[in-house]
Amino acid sequence: MLELNLIIDATEGALVRLLGTIERRGFSIAQMSSRPHARGVEVRVQIGNSNRPADVLLRQVRRLIDVREATLDVARPTFTFSIDSANEPNARELIGDFMPRSSEADDARRRMSFLGIPDRISNDFKRDAQAVAV
Secondary structure (H helix, E strand, O other), X not given: OEEEEEEEOOOOOHHHHHHHHHHHOOOXXXXXXXXXXXXXXXXEEEEOOOOOOHHHHXXXXXXXXXXXXXXXXXXXXXXXOOOOHHHHHHHHHHHHHHHHXXXXXXXXXXXXXXXXXXXXXXXXXXXXXXXXXX
């Protein structure tokens, strides 16, 4: 699965134009997220499999007037877990193990995107995580 990473203007209709372009070009949207960015809005769109070349989509998206920056990457699996107050000390240790391998981390919301699994984690967890990622 591929992921479009974009920075678009925070203007009326910008997101609608972006998503409309993706769908009209024959790509399905598997997942989308957005958050404020200093230069507008950061948008991540995971696009489903298509017979159409994704580099053509990237060129078309870059031509949109509201798009400031656009890249196309292979989507990485994201693992999400929640922490209850009783297990917070153990969870913070686990988060510390993952930090060198994370592409982004948000301690306040306790959400991370992992690039790999630390060696200290058990083989059972590795196997389960890989099964979920596929």
